Amino acid sequence: MKPLNIGMVGYGFMGRTHSNGYSQANHFFDLEYKPVLKAVCARNKDKAQAFADQWGYESVETDWRELLKRDDIDAIDICTPNNLHKEIAIAAAEAGKMVLCEKPLSMDTAEGEEMVAAVEKAGVANMVWYNYRRVPAVTLAKQLIDEGRLGRIFHYRANFLQDWTISEDVPQGGEATWRLDAEAAGSGVTGDLLAHCIDTALWLNGDITDVSAMTETFIKQRTHSETGETQEVKIDDACAFHCHFKNGSLGLFESTRYARGHKALYTLEINGEHASIRWDLHDLHRLEYFDHRDDSIVRGWRSVHISDGDQPYMGNWWVPGLNIGYEHTFIHQVADFLKSLETGEPIEPSFRSALETQKVCDAVLASAAERQWKDV
Numbered sequence: 041m042k043p044l045n046i047g048m049v050g051y052g053f054m055g056r057t058h059s060n061g062y063s064q065a066n067h068f069f070d071l072e073y074k075p076v077l078k079a080v081c082a083r084n085k086d087k088a089q090a091f092a093d094q095w096g097y098e099s100v101e102t103d104w105r106e107l108l109k110r111d112d113i114d115a116i117d118i119c120t121p122n123n124l125h126k127e128i129a130i131a132a133a134e135a136g137k138m139v140l141c142e143k144p145l146s147m148d149t150a151e152g153e154e155m156v157a158a159v160e161k162a163g164v165a166n167m168v169w170y171n172y173r174r175v176p177a178v179t180l181a182k183q184l185i186d187e188g189r190l191g192r193i194f195h196y197r198a199n200f201l202q203d204w205t206i207s208e209d210v211p212q213g214g215e216a217t218w219r220l221d222a223e224a225a226g227s228g229v230t231g232d233l234l235a236h237c238i239d240t241a242l243w244l245n246g247d248i249t250d251v252s253a254m255t256e257t258f259i260k261q262r263t264h265s266e267t268g269e270t271q272e273v274k275i276d277d278a279c280a281f282h283c284h285f286k287n288g289s290l291g292l293f294e295s296t297r298y299a300r301g302h303k304a305l306y307t308l309e310i311n312g313e314h315a316s317i318r319w320d321l322h323d324l325h326r327l328e329y330f331d332h333r334d335d336s337i338v339r340g341w342r343s344v345h346i347s348d349g350d351q352p353y354m355g356n357w358w359v360p361g362l363n364i365g366y367e368h369t370f371i372h373q374v375a376d377f378l379k380s381l382e383t384g385e386p387i388e389p390s391f392r393s394a395l396e397t398q399k400v401c402d403a404v405l406a407s408a409a410e411r412q413w414k415d416v
């Protein structure tokens with residue numbers, strides 16, 4: 041097997057999902073390349089060392105620039121808050137490293153364009169971790185749409201609902217709550233949650249041409265977790281937009297962190313001329329499907345349990361009837377990335393594809409700010 045030496049920056053939530061992906065991919069997929077956990081980088085050496093010990097990384101760095109200088113690193117995996125993606129990605133590409141970057145690609149389109157230019161100029165393999173494409177049920181939805189089973193698409197609807205910032209006591213900024221600080225996150229739910237919905241939508245239903253959006257910041261001031269100062273909240277707590285797709289269908293998207301009772305409720309529904317599909321992250325191993333062409337006496341919504349070897353990725357897992365979960369989306373993405381190195385067929389989403397999501401996010405935020413329709 042050919043080793044692929046990984047240098048990962050950041051060891052938080054995504055650092056764990058990716059490390060698990062690197063560790064598991066070769067156990068379940070036949071691949072020429074095998075990731076080697078060479079180094080993890082974070083500012084706190086003790087914490088980084090503890091992470092390295094737990095996950096099996098060979099070494100630790102405390103400055104990502106040092107990681108880029110190392111000849112024994114092939115790929116840089118960026119698992120840091122959004123405001124660091126651009127600087128690390130561009131420097132990594134210039135150092136000739138492959139770049140795997142967490143979503144959203146960047147803080148905005150302008151940054152994203154620089155990042156695309158850098159990886160394309162360097163000619164390095166690149167990808168963005170929009171992992172929901174690799175939930176088998178969502179991959180199956182793509183297959184059904186591409187086979188024409190839905191016919192002409194009329195509606196695309198997606199929500200991503202959470203409830204963790206309702207209390208005004210939740211601080212902003214710092215290690216645990218950087219998502220509430222516009223300086224670190226770029227935007228609120230638009231870049232954090234709707235970016236996932238938009239990436240899946242562009243993949244399943246094609247380009248979005250124009251958008252009309254509204255955003256709200258329900259809690260206007262919060263205490264900064266590091267300085268203790270009370271500061272204005274500059275992120276969008278909630279965002280809803282409607283849009284036109286290039287294929288003539290209409291889109292409706294909503295995201296909030298103020299939907300009491302919902303933790304990570306990503307749902308999508310697509311209505312076509314012949315059939316509709318519906319998917320829900322809380323029940324991620326099921327795809328609901330309604331086909332009007334069924335005999336009328338048995339016609340109805342089917343809840344398809346995605347566990348059969350014929351369904352995407354499932355032939356690599358257990359036996360029919362047994363499900364897999366959230367962490368497997370990252371294992372699939374690692375496996376697909378390694379396969380792309382083997383075949384030379386670029387992995388999706390690339391930086392260039394992820395830039396399209398960034399353009400929609402920018403149009404959504406501009407539309408909300410100016411209370412006007414915006415072209416993407």
Ligand SMILES: NC(=O)c1ccc[n+]([C@@H]2O[C@H](COP(=O)([O-])OP(=O)(O)OC[C@H]3O[C@@H](n4cnc5c(N)ncnc54)[C@H](O)[C@@H]3O)[C@@H](O)[C@H]2O)c1
Binds near residue numbers: 053171232
């Ligand atoms: N694909 C997904 O579903 C998904 C889910 C969650 C987060 N994300 C994305 O992943 C990224 C990280 O999010 P997270 O939830 O893992 O955050 P996190 O807060 O859990 O982890 C962030 C890590 O970055 C490290 N870090 C911060 N500044 C650093 C620096 N200067 N040098 C080195 N390390 C530094 C922190 O120490 C921490 O280990 C974000 O871009 C986020 O949008 C994606």
